Each structure stands twice: as C-alpha cells, then as structure tokens.
Amino acid sequence: MPVGRVIRIIGGFYYIMNNQGETIVAVPRGKLKLTGSVLVGDLVDYEMILAEQAVIEGICPRSIVLKRPFVSNVTQVALIFAHKNPDFNYQLIDRFLVMLETYNLKTLILFNKSDLIDLERAEENAEPYRRIGYQAICTSTKTHQGKLQFLEKLCFEATVLTGPSGVGKSALINMVAPSFQLKTGAVSEKIGRGRHTTREAQLLPLPEGNGYIFDTPGFTQLDLDFLSPRDLADCFIEFAKYKTECHFLGCLHQQEPACGVKAAVEAGKIYPWRYEHYLMFLDELNELEDRKYLRSGRNREKRR
Ligand SMILES: Nc1nc2c(ncn2[C@@H]2O[C@H](COP(=O)(O)OP(=O)(O)OP(=O)(O)O)[C@@H](O)[C@H]2O)c(=O)[nH]1
Ligand SMILES: [Mg+2]
Ligand SMILES: [Zn+2]
Structure with a gap:
C-alpha cells in the first residue's frame, strides 16, 4: 500500500x-x-x-505528537517572537519555553521584526537566552537579516514554527521559501495583537528535499495545565546546574533553606526575572492542583 x-x-x-x-x-x-x-x-x-x-x-508509528500545536513527527521547534508589534514579552517567551521543554526537542528562538528596532537593542533582547543556553537568531523578513542562519538550522529537520499571532511565522516561511506564498496579516493597531491569519497547521516541504517546515496558527494565551509543580524547574534549563546543591530532595526552590537555585539567583548566576517567572508559574500550577483536588473531593462526595 x-x-x-x-x-x-x-x-x-x-x-x-x-x-x-x-x-x-x-x-x-x-x-x-x-x-x-x-x-x-x-x-x-x-x-x-x-x-x-x-x-x-x-x-504509521509516530516519533512524537505535540499537543500545542497539534502536529506529529517533528524534530525541532522554532519559537518565534517579535521585538515589537506585537510587544516583546519575556514572561510570555518563558511560558512558551516551559511548554517546549516538555517536548524534549531541539529548540530554536527567532526574534523577528529586527528592522523595527536598533540593531543593538535587538541583540540585547536575544542575548539573555543565548546565555541561558538557547540558540537565538535575530531575523527580519523585510531586510532578510538572519535568513541564512535560519536556513542552515532548517536543513534536514522537520521544524514546527510556533509563537503568538502576528509575530511573522508565515512571513518567515515565505522568506526562506518564497514559492509558498503563505497568507500573512497585519497586526491590529488597536489591540496590538495579530489577527489569527493562519487558521490551521500546514506542512511544507522545503526546496530540494532539505526538510519540512510546519506553519501553525499563533496563540496568545497559554495555560501550563499540562505540567505538575514538581516538573516545572526542569523546564528552566539553567537551573539544572544548581539544583544538585539544594539541601532538600524535592526542593521547589521557593521557601526552602539551603536552596542551590536561590543561591545562584543571589549570586547573579541566574537572571532574577527568570526566577520570578518560575515562581509565578509555580503559583499558577499549585492553584491548578488545588482546584483539581477540590473537584475530585466533591466528586467523591457526590458518589457517596
Ligand atoms: N516590520 C516587519 N514586519 C514583519 C516582519 N515579519 C512579518 N511582518 C509583518 O507582520 C505581520 C504578521 O505576519 P504573519 O506572518 O501573518 O504573522 P503570523 O505569526 O503568521 O501570524 P498568525 O498566522 O496570525 O499566527 C504581517 O503584516 C507581516 O508583513 C518583519 O520582519 N518586519
Ligand atoms: Mg501565520
Ligand atoms: Zn532548591
């Protein structure tokens, strides 16, 4: 067959x-x-x-299934954000990165629309993520900045593009393969967000059999409901080096004494804003767990 x-x-x-x-x-x-x-x-x-x-x-058996975006057989994820229009947002980037870390795939970050800000500012936005350990490229579909670097990363991979609406995912695919002519849509000036131009996932074969690229619909909100509080720290890749120094097994790096992660934040080895995002997400996850627990209690009562 x-x-x-x-x-x-x-x-x-x-x-x-x-x-x-x-x-x-x-x-x-x-x-x-x-x-x-x-x-x-x-x-x-x-x-x-x-x-x-x-x-x-x-x-046929799949190598991997991602939940968001809902696609299969991916080998690499490219997270796309814009320096501007929609607004640059470290908290939302970290939220996406937490999700992507659960996939255990190669991850690349593209900071697009570099033409809209100073070259220096663009590099400043990307640099922290490079230091954390990510590959980060500043791109522009207007000036073609970063095009060759991006193309190189795409070679022989099945790369899914993800990120908020309006950051230029479809435009970036058009930049590396103009024949696709994917539809792009202006960001709404009134609300400063994309208009959800891409409506469904689409897989596109790159020219000369050089791999695949998936265009996907952007999303702006992202709940971390797929994760347990205990697993969150693993999604902050730079914590790994310091977790081993925590005194308590199962330390959540919150109020516990002798915490290696907190010590690293204080010593300037972990960005304080990354740690703040960690605490913020941890609160969210704890709240979700509490709600789940209450709901299961209520269901038990009902069954009685
Ligand atoms: N100035 C500038 N504008 C860009 C760049 N890349 C994309 N755009 C514009 O940003 C808008 C959104 O681009 P799209 O490619 O539709 O964005 P998307 O991420 O695919 O959005 P959804 O399909 O809604 O998820 C369009 O008006 C593009 O022309 C860039 O590098 N610089
Ligand atoms: Mg699109
Ligand atoms: Zn700790």
Missing part, C-alpha cells in the same frame, strides 16, 4: 503528499474519521479509490 504524508486538513479533507511530491485528497476510513485521529505530519497508508481521491487506511 502506498505511504504519504499528511500536509493539511481542511473541512474533513486530508491532503497527502506522495513520494513523487504530488498532492492527493483523501478521507479517512472508519475510526480514523474522529477529529484528531490523523494529524498533520503523520505518515499514512492510503489506497486510491478514484483517479484523484484516496482513502486513509492506517497511521
């Missing part, structure tokens, strides 16, 4: 790319019809039923 890759899902129709690079429209069989069964990125077995229509018979 032939195998193809799902590149887009629109209105119940599944667009599959076959080995020859042709696109076939398909519908899934039986149980696979359920929304979310077949994902963009999936390799699927299909059978032609008409000259131009196919039926998806099964999904």
